[in-house]
Amino acid sequence: MIESSLKDIAAALRDKKVSAVELATESLSRIEAGNARINAFVTIDRDGALAAAKAADERLAAGSAGPLTGIPLAHKDVFCTEGVLTTCGSKMLSNFVSPYNAHVVSLLKAAGAVMVGKTNMDEFAMGSSNENSHFGPTRNPWNTDKVPGGSSGGSAAAVAARMVPIATGTDTGGSIRQPASLCGITGIKPTYGRVSRYGMIAYASSLDQGGAFGYSAEDCAVLLSSMAGHDPRDSTSLEQGAEDFGRDLAKPLAGLRIGLPKEFFAEGMSDDVRAAVDAAIAEYRKLGATTVEVSLPNARLAIPAYYVIAPAEASSNLSRFDGVRYGHRAADYGDLNDMYCKSRAEGFGGEVKRRILVGTYVLSHGYYDAYYIKAQKLRRLIANDFAAAFQQCDVIAGPVSPTVAFGIGEKSDDPVQMYLSDIYTIAVNLAGLPGLSHPAGFGVGGLPVGLQLIGNYFGEARLLNTAHQYQQHTDWHTRVPASL
Amino acid sequence: MSLSLDEVRHIAKLARLELAAGDAEATQAKLNGIFGLIEEMQAVDTDGVEPMSHPQELAQRLRDDAVSETDRRAAFQAVAPQTEAGLYLVPKVIE
Numbered sequence: 001m002i003e004s005s006l007k008d009i010a011a012a013l014r015d016k017k018v019s020a021v022e023l024a025t026e027s028l029s030r031i032e033a034g035n036a037r038i039n040a041f042v043t044i045d046r047d048g049a050l051a052a053a054k055a056a057d058e059r060l061a062a063g064s065a066g067p068l069t070g071i072p073l074a075h076k077d078v079f080c081t082e083g084v085l086t087t088c089g090s091k092m093l094s095n096f097v098s099p100y101n102a103h104v105v106s107l108l109k110a111a112g113a114v115m116v117g118k119t120n121m122d123e124f125a126m127g128s129s130n131e132n133s134h135f136g137p138t139r140n141p142w143n144t145d146k147v148p149g150g151s152s153g154g155s156a157a158a159v160a161a162r163m164v165p166i167a168t169g170t171d172t173g174g175s176i177r178q179p180a181s182l183c184g185i186t187g188i189k190p191t192y193g194r195v196s197r198y199g200m201i202a203y204a205s206s207l208d209q210g211g212a213f214g215y216s217a218e219d220c221a222v223l224l225s226s227m228a229g230h231d232p233r234d235s236t237s238l239e240q241g242a243e244d245f246g247r248d249l250a251k252p253l254a255g256l257r258i259g260l261p262k263e264f265f266a267e268g269m270s271d272d273v274r275a276a277v278d279a280a281i282a283e284y285r286k287l288g289a290t291t292v293e294v295s296l297p298n299a300r301l302a303i304p305a306y307y308v309i310a311p312a313e314a315s316s317n318l319s320r321f322d323g324v325r326y327g328h329r330a331a332d333y334g335d336l337n338d339m340y341c342k343s344r345a346e347g348f349g350g351e352v353k354r355r356i357l358v359g360t361y362v363l364s365h366g367y368y369d370a371y372y373i374k375a376q377k378l379r380r381l382i383a384n385d386f387a388a389a390f391q392q393c394d395v396i397a398g399p400v401s402p403t404v405a406f407g408i409g410e411k412s413d414d415p416v417q418m419y420l421s422d423i424y425t426i427a428v429n430l431a432g433l434p435g436l437s438h439p440a441g442f443g444v445g446g447l448p449v450g451l452q453l454i455g456n457y458f459g460e461a462r463l464l465n466t467a468h469q470y471q472q473h474t475d476w477h478t479r480v481p482a483s484l
Numbered sequence: 485m486s487l488s489l490d491e492v493r494h495i496a497k498l499a500r501l502e503l504a505a506g507d508a509e510a511t512q513a514k515l516n517g518i519f520g521l522i523e524e525m526q527a528v529d530t531d532g533v534e535p536m537s538h539p540q541e542l543a544q545r546l547r548d549d550a551v552s553e554t555d556r557r558a559a560f561q562a563v564a565p566q567t568e569a570g571l572y573l574v575p576k577v578i579e
Contacts, residue, residue: 099559192539206538235544304525307518315499322500324572329565336575337500345502353501357511358518360499361487371522376535378525383536416517432539 002026003162003480006071006219013060013070020056020070020114024049027072027116030163039138040148040158042077043085043118052114059112067222069112074167076155077118078125079105079210080199084115088201089123089133089151092327092347102199103231104168104210111226116164119154123349124318125170125203127151128178128421131412132351139408140183141481142447146405149179152213156183159213162484166223167213172204173306174400174425176211177437181400181450184439186467186477187213188220190460192432193238195224196231202317204310205236207429216477217438217467221246224460240458248465254288256466259393261296264424270403272443277399280440280451280470284397287469294389294396298381302427303419305382308362308375309430314352315359321347354415383431386454395466396454399424400437404447424452434460438467439476448476486516 001009001018012018028046035041049072056070080086080098082105087093101109109115122132130138130153138153140146141161148157152169156179159167169176171189180187188211195210202208212223221244229242260281269277281291323329323343330342348356362371389396401421411418428435433454440451455463471477487495492512496503503511557570566573 096563099556099563232545232547236538236540236542238540239545298528301525301528304522307522308525319500323565324574325560326563327565333575336577338502339575340500341497341502344500345504348501354511354514354518356499356501357492357495357515358522360495361491361515362522364495364498370526373535374525374530376537377530377533378528380533380536381528381530383539414517415514416521419518419521 002030002072002165005216006067006165006214006222009071009165010067014065020053020060021050023070024053024072024114024116027164031117034161034163037139037144038141038157038161039136040119040154040161040163041074041117042087042089042120042135042154045084045115045117048084049114049116056112056114066111068108068226071113071166072116072164073108073113074117074119074155074158074164075105075115076152076167076169077121078170078201079168080201081105081115081118084118086118087134089121089135090347090349090352091134092321094134094328096326100199103196103233104227105199107226107229119152119158119167121154122151123352124201124314125151125172125175126314126351126355128174128418129406129411130154131408132349134349137408140405141483142184142405143445145407146447147182147408149182149401149405151175153179155213156180156185156187159183159185159215160481162480165215166219168210168227169213170200170208170210171429172207172310173429174422176213177400177425177435177450177452178422180213180437182405182448184448184479185213185215186217186220186436186438187211188224188436188460188463189428189434190224190228191238191434191457193236194228194460196234196237198231198233204313205317206313207310216471217436217464218246218249218471221249221464243461245460245464248461249468251465252288253284253466253469256289256395257393258284258289258291259294259389259396260291261299261389261396261398262293263296263299264398268402268423269399270443273399273401273403273449276441276443276449277451281397283470283474287473292392294392296385296389296427298378298385299427301378302382302430303423305375305378305430306426307358307419308371309379311355311359312363312372313359315356315363318352318356351415379430382427386431386433390456395459395463398452400450400452404443404445404449428454433457434463436463436467438470439479441476487512487519
């Protein structure tokens, strides 16, 4: 049943063909059977899941169920869960049992979704491969020698391995779209400010945005609709009420204008990715869409600008980890300063430390204008490029990642090579636009390729409509790894 | 641009990150690789461009000055490394 669409699972629950407890049990046994191989979960919450499932069954019996009541779900371990270990993939928080729930967690709990566990991730969401986790790398269900992408790689792998039908993630520079692409599932990052950051452990606050993973755009629409909405506890939460992002799913694509950024198609994409992307665009034309070339001349500057802005914000956000109020404290230290320095050196992994150091430098006296302000100016130019492009089109399409999933260990010793794997996704975060990745075929080694769709501000329903129509006419999103 | 070893040690100190004796060189090499990437942005003319700090140009909201939280000190301190009598314990800073 776990492999079915949310619509079919919800119907089966309503018709008493399956109970929420049976669904949770099925999900838990899949996780317990597969996690040693995939390492998608840091924490499996069997007791909590069965209790939540029992409550969901009571709601179903009382007739007060919603579309997510009784549906098993996994949260990326960046979201605080009251009474459940919340590690953020870090040794720093390896003993942190959160005393409160993230807003997203509260909303999905209230909707009756059944959390089965917390998924593995790059430490503090910094990474593109899930290799930066203190709890070991997550493996790609399509080929366990390959990375699942990151930083929400555990969530993407859990859905791809059909352990859960839906999972949450966060996307600061591509961390939902890139793992969705590499794992052959659908993932959406909404407009910045749609999903509350309350209780979502901060990496780069002006870029971090929660979002959804699922088998299809239709399933992502259901999950995202239950996650989004104004939260006064997040100072950058948009003052907009809840929305049904699935409202336009059935709209035909005739007349849709798809922009193709010439810079994305110029070079850098591997041949197999290009072939899948071109075929997906041809399919969209068959469905009645027209394509137009657009230009994002400053998109090439997205990576340098991002690697100033994100580390700067991270160095500030991560200063809270001082070994005093929560998290790791070194066993041996001298004075207070020594306690800070040793606790942080022991608690953070290599990539987190590098980004803290880069951020500390670019914010330090005398360098602020040359780096941070300069990067913010480039951010404006990048956002302006998108605004100009959207004068000519309704959505933008292109690759998600330049290659299919790469090998575990292949880039882990070269930060710059790793950073370049996010070349097509980062500009979207800098501009704050919504972006989606949907399966679009397979490349070298039979590994999945995703297509990226970028929407204008608040264009989530349009993006999900576009992807859903594609998924009505193709079956890439129904393919599962041979090992299943 | 490239950072000297002294600069690497200085920013590690500012960031309150102890750098193990043998780690400074390796850290320096990786940081300089990253700064090599970042330097690409200096080639662009951004004169007159307004810096963009945020995707949405919103004013900060104000809220009523009313009590909204309850006292959860015990729950919050349960996750602290060391507390006593409701206080966080740290090494002595004043003799």
